[in-house]
Amino acid sequence: MLYFSRWKTIAIWVVVALGVLVSIPNMLSQQTIDSLPSWMPKRAMTLGLDLQGGSHILLQVNPEDLINDRLEATRDSIRTTLRDARIGYSGLSGSNHAVQVRIRDSSQIDAARTALEGLTAPISTSLFSAGSVSELALDEPEQGLFRLTLTDAGITYRTSSAVQQSVEVIGRRVNELGTTEPIIQRQGTDRILVQVPGLQDPQRLKDILGQTAKLTFQMVDQSVPVQEAISGRAPAGSTVMYSTDDPPVPYLIENRVIVSGENLTDAQPSLDQRSNQWTVSFRFDSQGAQRFGQATQQNVGKLFAIILDNQVVSAPQIREPILGGQGQISGSFDAQSASDLAVLLRAGALPADLTIVEERTVGPSLGEDSINAGKLASAVGALLVVVCMLVVYGKLGVIANIALAANVALIVSLLTLLGATLTLPGIAGIVLTMGMAVDSNVIIFERVREERAQGRSLVQSFDSGFRQALATVVDANVTTLIVAAILFYMGTGPVRGFAVTLGIGIITTVFTAFTLTRWLVAVWVRRSRPKEYPAGLVHYLPLNPTIPFMRWRNIGFALSGLVSLGVIALVAVTPFNYGIDFLGGSLIELQSKNGTADAADVRSRLNELNMGEVQVQEIGGDGALMVRVGTQSAGDNAEQSVVAKIQGELGAEYDFPRVEVVGPTVSGELAWTSTVGVILSMLALLIYIWFRFEWQFGVGAVVSTVHDVIVIIGVYVLFGLEFNLSSIAAILTVVGYSINDTVVIYDRIREMLRRYKKMPLDQVINIALNQTLSRTILTGLTVLLALFALYFFGGDVLASFVTAIIIGVFVGTYSSLFIAGPLLILFKLRPATFDKDADAAPGLPAGTQPSKS
Structure with missing residues (x-):
């Protein structure tokens, strides 16, 4: 056992020498690493968020949004298919992952069955071993009543596709922020992990990630006053939406979409020289420019709405046709909000809403x-x-x-x-x-x-x-x-x-x-x-x-x-003193800006915000406090509201070097x-x-x-x-x-x-x-x-x-x-x-x- 051949000796010391050589950059400053010879290893370990600061956010795709969108698309497909086949129908409705329709004429039942079976055709996908998946299953619970049900495999496929698409969109958004070495990866079947080290403004990241950024251009319905639509019933094909103003302004919006954000090729913040206000300039692709040009040409003098995530950003009047495929979005923007909106539009819309189910931020x-x-x-x-x-x-x-x-x-x-x-x-x-x-x-x-x-x-x-x-x-x-x-x-x-x-x-x-x-x-x-x-220096036993x-x-x-x-x-x-990892809730470390913290004052002010159980305790003697808020019964989104309330209440007097939020789902x-x-x-x-x-x-x-x-x-x-x-x-x-x-x-x-x-x-x-x-x-x-x-x-x-x-x-x-x-x-x-x-x-x-x- 004590004999070593020459090649074993060489192998041992080569491994050790390589280990020392590769580990050296971890003990040097970045400036020293950059000055090393080209043959020297220069890679160092990536520091975690708890060592260099940054944000860890776990997002979850809401499958119900995907299911509702798919049900709406299925209703449209059934409507189009039966109309093209000249088949009369009634009772087209959807509920509980299924859409059903009744055929009026019994002589057209066979033709309807044949037409609707085309909607159940498998779609190709590499995510399943069979190479395809059927999203819809057709059955006939009674004569002349057809039901198309979303399959579990179809929902899984749509969720998986949405997660993958969301990863790409989030990657574009985060990269637009200019951060270094962000980690954006899929976690499980319906979650996305986002880690951004060294981030100075975690709230901005949450704002960027929390918006679906679904942009549409739709006409304003001026056939009836909006207050009449609110108090009574909106005309068929129109919906009441509210603006982003404070207080919000209601608009009656036609459901028909003229152009969507998918047709955007670029968006940039810009300062309007005439009004000295920040706007967002955008440019359409050729298809979007054509559609937008036709719509504005046909509706001169009318109002059209620019809608972001079901909120009206602005509703200007069409004074003349806009044929160049370019335009501006104006609103109550400052430089930061205009830049963030441009980032969202360039990166594209998320396929579904994302909920923050876990957040850990370190200053x-x-x-x-x-x-x-x-x-x-x-x-x-x-x-x-x-x-x-x-x-x-x-x-x-x-x-x-x-x-x-x-x-x-x-x-x-x-x-x-x-x-x-x-x-x-x-x-x-x-x-x-x-x-x-x-x-x-x-x-x-x-x-x-x-x-x-x-x-x-x-x-x-x-x-x-x-x-x-x-x-x-x-x-x-x-x-x-x-x-x-x-x-x-x-x-x-x-x-x-x-x-x-x-x-x-x-x-x-x-x-x-x-x-x-x-x-x-x-x-x-x-x-x-x-x-x-x-022998050693001591004989211990x-x-x-x-x-x-x-x-x-x-x-x-x-x-x-x-x-x-x-x-x-x-x-x-x-009872166990469970942390938020297991109970859910929020843990926020406060650092007084003037070096003096008043726990009783903070506790009193936070109790007035109606957030449930709030604990405030001093940590150390340098003006630091730890705030713990119990889990919120309203779900994961309510946990984020707690952090926003605390930051709004105490932001003028305290910094927030550490924030941890764990929703009830994750806990x-x-x-x-x-x-x-x-x-x-x-x-x-x-x-x-x-x-x-x-x-x-x-x-x-x-x-x-x-x-x-x-x-x-x-x-x-x-x-x-x-x-x-x-x-x-x-x-x-x-x-x-x-x-x-x-x-x-x-x-x-x-x-x-x-x-x-x-x-x-x-x-x-x-x-x-x-x-x-x-x-x-x-x-x-x-x-x-x-x-x-x-x-x-x-x-x-x-x-x-x-x-x-x-x-x-x-x-x-x-x-x-x-x-x-x-x-x-x-x-x-x-x-x-x-x-x-x-x-x-x-x-x-x-x-x-x-x-x-």
Whole structure:
């Protein structure tokens, strides 16, 4: 294991060198990166919104709009088809996803059926495996009554097409704003994710995205006064619409569309020199110019309306034919609103209304603070871990620290190459990985120490230590990788960023432990030719302690049972402090412009806005407040109204560095997916450990892990910590750590069972726990050092997240020692299970005697 051919040595150092080279731009300023030679990598990780500010908005297409539009189109198609076939009909109406019509003359029923069947012809699409989909299904519930029903496949197709078209339209709109590196992508079947980093004016983005921008030019119906149409009944073919003025002015508008926005080729803001007012100049394509020219030629002296999203922008009088295909839209515009309208018209109309179901906005100043906090926490955490390894392992600690530095470089380089977005939880993932990365080296070094204590030469000890530690390290890290994968699959946003970082860190940790660390050890042994295992500055634990863990197992079971029952009782009588991720609602951070914030005044003013439950609390001592508003019963759009009301009420005195809005639709889904994520992680771990060990090990690991989850939940309830998506990430991180710890112990128990087949099970488990105790303590110590650095220097955003993990490390260590191992006795694990794999047993560990029974 300590021999390396030349090509392996070259391959290891090429990988490490490339990792360092690719990661370097992340530590340099943009100006320095631009000055680097052309052959040098210049790509850096993309910073998340929580690190550089910006907006995260999740939009949902309203399928009812699409269904209504399709029903209207179906009615028109039926009307046209039957008229062309000269078939009389009556009762043409639509409801409940269907349109029905009755044929007057029974002799024309067969002809009508043939004509209407043409409307059910499949349309071609690449979205379905069959290559086509039928949008309408024809049936005849009674003689002469035909019903055309929208099919589920047709609705799905229309929704999918609308989402794809919306992505393109939104992309054009956002790019028109001049932002850099926006992320616009489809999410699920009916949603669109929009992330715009570094955006200074998130409200403008919401205004741009929230408008359908369906532009039409229609004639004003002047046959009857508009007030008569409002109080009575509007003439057939006309509808009352209102202007964008304040107060709005009513107009009676003909339903017939002269020209639509689809015929626009350009739109630009312009300043009218005569009136000194801002307008929007537009230009039609040839077809639109022809239609517009004919309409204005035939209606000189009449009014025509320019309508945007069913609101009249202006209704000028046609004084003369407009034949050039150009015109102006005038209204109460300023430079910004004229520019925004031009952006909307150039980008095109959305095929359906989009609802903002989730919004998370971070100001650039808050993002900069998060970057500084993340850098400081990373530096302190790394320093503490490095010092710890030096103190404990001496020269081997130097090797472990070199491998750790290479490990971090590889993590950063892989994140860079994958184009991953670095978030604040992602930084937490890197810091946590630094703490856990040394675990592999600790397992190896402690194994080497054991082999040396049994009388092997130092070279043999290193060789055997690396070989025997391989399976343990792989099993322990695969279980954590499973949790990271589920966290990535079930999580969103920053939580997913944490999962990506943790998962990549696990892979690079295993690579560096069994390639770079092994190579460095081999070179050190070959050149220095040491005679003894190098000692650290402190001797923290004897090699084979004899702590009677199994003697205390019943006490451990009783204590864990009482704590678990106590938590269940506490949860039954004490409500969770759910965050907006699960309850829905709005969370807005306020920063006083004059440095002084009055929470009571803000609370009083917001209560007068009739928004339901409002909580206001001070955060820090620099004029910052946190406002929480409960979810609104009126739905997702009402959540956005809350933010607008608060900004309108407090905008003159406060800035809004952070805004989070989660609608009831998303909050319910997040709660469900989080619950499923925890359950799936347990099942996946049960299956893996069962496969790698025996069923008793799998069930024991899951039971001890469920105990850890219960205790962590109890911590959240007892201390009133906010329970949100980050809490789920913290719980799953504790699950990964606890399982990692348990698997290391289980691996040693399995090894002991293979060696000492006649020894009582409780004695075997006790030996295994004592032999792995040094590793358990040291790994927990390094992880805690990294976590405490995050807690004290990572900022308030990570405080509750890290607190749960810190407590989880203690609880996970306890459960591995006093629950996971003893459960094997409770499940009556039989040593004979491992007879087929038994190896020749060397001498017993110091301080133990074989059983004579």
